Amino acid sequence: MKRLIIFLAGAILVSSCHNDPLRPTDTTRPARIDDLSLDSIRAEYLYFSWTASGDDGEKGKATYYDLRSAADSSTLMNWGGAIQIQGEPVPAIYGSHEIAAIPNSFSFPRYFAVKVSDESTNTSPISNIVSLLQ
Numbered sequence: 001m002k003r004l005i006i007f008l009a010g011a012i013l014v015s016s017c018h019n020d021p022l023r024p025t026d027t028t029r030p031a032r033i034d035d036l037s038l039d040s041i042r043a044e045y046l047y048f049s050w051t052a053s054g055d056d057g058e059k060g061k062a063t064y065y066d067l068r069s070a071a072d073s074s075t076l077m078n079w080g081g082a083i084q085i086q087g088e089p090v091p092a093i094y095g096s097h098e099i100a101a102i103p104n105s106f107s108f109p110r111y112f113a114v115k116v117s118d119e120s121t122n123t124s125p126i127s128n129i130v131s132l133l134q
């Protein structure tokens with residue numbers, strides 16, 4: 001009986017380990033989003049849309065979006081200094097039409113882009129940039 005308990009404890013440990021050879025580590029990042037667009041500008045919200053990327057390139061479902069903005073495109077391209085925006089949707093399956101309503105509290109000009117990550121924090125390249133000049 002004691003041996004059985006030790007065996008079970010070992011099995012649980014192995015099944016929760018990321019290095020389990022039966023479940024290889026995910027190293028494939030989501031594909032880049034190339035169709036980010038600003039569809040509608042309202043007094044209170046900006047409405048963005050894009051086509052969902054996947055967990056692995058163009059397959060599956062990613063884990064989270066990171067939509068950011070900056071007052072100039074070079075800051076946005078450097079990413080680290082860009083402002084994170086709240087309100088992105090949870091990713092749907094690859095190819096889905098995604099919509100985000102973002103509170104319109106920006107000064108102009110303003111540039112926007114999005115990255116998408118999977119559950120292993122593999123992150124896509126930066127998307128196309130959308131500019132809002134006035």
Ligand SMILES: [Ca+2]
Pocket residue numbers: 026027028029030055056057118119122
């Ligand atoms: Ca992946």
